[in-house]
Amino acid sequence: MGLTMQEKKAIIRELHARYRKAIKKDKTKILNEFTVTTGYNRKYALHILTNWKPTPKRLIKRRRPSGIVRYNDKVILALTKIWAFFDYMCSKRLTIFIHEQIEYLEPYTDFGITPEIKAKLLQISPATIDRRLTSARQRLQIKGTSHTKPGKLLKHQIPIRTYYTWDERKPGFFELDTVAHDGGRASGEFCCTLNATDVYSGWVELRALRNKAHHWVYSEITKFPAVLPFPLKGIDSDNGGEFINKELANWCDQNNIAFTRARSYHKNDNCFVEQKNDMTVRHQVGYYRFDSRRELLALTEVYKLLCPLLNFFYPSVRLTAKTRIGAYVHKIYDQPKTPYNRLLESPDISDTVKAELQKRARTLHPVQQKLLLNKAKNSLMRIYQQKLNTSVD
Numbered sequence: 001m002g003l004t005m006q007e008k009k010a011i012i013r014e015l016h017a018r019y020r021k022a023i024k025k026d027k028t029k030i031l032n033e034f035t036v037t038t039g040y041n042r043k044y045a046l047h048i049l050t051n052w053k054p055t056p057k058r059l060i061k062r063r064r065p066s067g068i069v070r071y072n073d074k075v076i077l078a079l080t081k082i083w084a085f086f087d088y089m090c091s092k093r094l095t096i097f098i099h100e101q102i103e104y105l106e107p108y109t110d111f112g113i114t115p116e117i118k119a120k121l122l123q124i125s126p127a128t129i130d131r132r133l134t135s136a137r138q139r140l141q142i143k144g145t146s147h148t149k150p151g152k153l154l155k156h157q158i159p160i161r162t163y164y165t166w167d168e169r170k171p172g173f174f175e176l177d178t179v180a181h182d183g184g185r186a187s188g189e190f191c192c193t194l195n196a197t198d199v200y201s202g203w204v205e206l207r208a209l210r211n212k213a214h215h216w217v218y219s220e221i222t223k224f225p226a227v228l229p230f231p232l233k234g235i236d237s238d239n240g241g242e243f244i245n246k247e248l249a250n251w252c253d254q255n256n257i258a259f260t261r262a263r264s265y266h267k268n269d270n271c272f273v274e275q276k277n278d279m280t281v282r283h284q285v286g287y288y289r290f291d292s293r294r295e296l297l298a299l300t301e302v303y304k305l306l307c308p309l310l311n312f313f314y315p316s317v318r319l320t321a322k323t324r325i326g327a328y329v330h331k332i333y334d335q336p337k338t339p340y341n342r343l344l345e346s347p348d349i350s351d352t353v354k355a356e357l358q359k360r361a362r363t364l365h366p367v368q369q370k371l372l373l374n375k376a377k378n379s380l381m382r383i384y385q386q387k388l389n390t391s392v393d
Contacts, residue, residue, distance in 0.1 A: 008038050016052040075120045076132050078112045082121075083133060085111075085370060087283055089314070091126035091133075096315040096336040098122070101366050108367055170348045171200045172233035173258070175273035176221070178212060178242060179281045181299075183289025191290040191299060193281050194220050196235075197273040201342040202316040203228075204280055206307055208299040217242040222251055229357055230349055234258030238270055280310060284377065288384055295387070298380040305373040312340045313366045 003011075011034070019030050035045045071079075082105060083094055098105070098121050106113045113121070179193040180186075194207040194217055205228070207220040225232050235252065237243035239261055252259040262270050284306060290299060315336035323330045340361060343349050 002039055003037070011037060012048060012052055016049050019049040071120055071124060071128065071132065074112065074114075075117050075124070078117050079121060079124065079129065080133065080136060081111050083129075083136075086314070086366075087279075088137075091129035092317065093315040093336045094129060095124070095126050097313070100315075100338075101313060104366050169200055170233070171198060171203070171230045171343060171346055173199045174205075174224075174232065174235050175199060175270050176235055176237040176243060177270060177273045177277060178209070178217070178240065179277050180212070181285070181288065181290040183287065185289060189291060191296050192216075193285075193299070193303075195273055195277055195281060196221075196224065197276045198339070199272050200318075200346070201339040202272075202276075202318060203339040203343070204276055204307060204310050206280060206303040208296055208303060210296055212240075212242050214242045214245045214247065218245070218247050218251070221248065225255070229353055229360075230343065232257055234260070236260045236262065236270065238262050239264050280306070285380065288381075290380075290384065292383075292387055294383045295380065298376070298383050302373065302376045302380055305369060305376050308360075308364055309366070309369050309373060310339070312338060312361050312364055313369070314338060318342075 015030060015034060019027060022030060031042065031045060031049065034040070034049065035042050038045065040048070082098065083089065086094075086097065089097060102113075102118060102122065105111055106118060174196045177195050179195060180190065181192060182190045189211050192209040192212045194205075194209055196205040196207075197203070205224065209216040209220065221235070232255075234257055236259075244261065249259060251257075285299065285302060290296065315338050317333045317336050319331060320334050321332040323332075337345075340357060343357060344354055
């Protein structure tokens with residue numbers, strides 16, 4: 001029986017340095033012994049001893065100790081149930097969520113959290129979560145179509161915003177966007193969602209609209225000062241006609257609210273709200289076509305329950321710095337936090353507002369809020385299915 005590959009590599013490591021330093025006569029002896037020992041062809045053996053390079057330590061894979069399972073199937077099952085129930089958060093956000101809400105999750109037997117599993121869930125790292133949930137993340141990714149129609153009027157009167165000043169890194173500056181629920185068919189009238197996201201804290205306000213007419217958008221935006229826990233200081237939108245109109249521009253001037261717009265064909269100018277469209281709208285209500293009054297009312301009910309969950313319980317990350325090194329852009333993010341916690345830490349929020357936020361937080365329960373949200377989403381889908389059945393009949 002010949003040598004194993006590991007044994008052959010050990011011989012090469014011993015001989016290659018001596019072979020290179022030897023004189024021609026000694027090289028012949030070393031090569032003869034090496035071919036006899038390993039059974040290699042003489043030309044191949046000559047190539048190996050001449051060109052052999054040890055593998056750098058940084059490239060050597062460390063093998064995990066065999067037989068040691070830190071997180072067993074029961075722990076991963078509980079983790080998967082929490083991950084799926086709370087809308088498939090990324091690992092870094094999920095780790096923070098579990099640490100903050102574990103006391104609320106433990107009493108619910110559906111998650112199967114025992115004292116031992118609880119201790120493991122509090123120890124598990126984001127990297128381990130990513131690795132153990134890899135197979136569960138295999139899901140279809142669907143992209144929608146854009147329905148932004150340029151608002152040509154007043155464009156020259158509304159300034160373009162391409163960067164944020166330090167003053168705008170305070171609570172109260174919102175990016176706005178609309179999400180169409182057309183089901184892939186842009187003809188006719190269909191519902192839309194108005195998404196308003198605070199740049200500093202990530203606070204989200206979602207409103208269901210009958211259609212994309214600027215009348216409905218204007219009606220909902222003008223209600224924000226009365227429902228937001230902090231003052232509305234500025235809004236920034238894309239170039240759609242639902243935002244770029246005289247009524248909204250005049251209202252902002254009268255209420256000392258800064259109104260800016262993004263550059264055409266530059267979605268990254270509104271990156272804060274664009275990234276929320278997927279997580280807060282598409283992941284919750286999908287890509288279906290909602291075009292009836294019953295669906296509009298059901299969608300409104302979904303958002304009434306979803307917004308408190310997003311703002312008080314779901315952590316989010318925020319970009320804090322970005323450095324370009326040649327073609328590579330190095331981004332630095334802060335630790336995942338809920339919008340609620342960011343507002344409590346902000347020196348620009350008054351103690352009165354913080355006390356009111358804490359009072360509202362005490363009335364909410366993450367699991368109960370999610371159960372109510374699931375019930376509202378199921379109601380929306382029943383109405384949608386009934387509409388389809390009626391249209392077929």
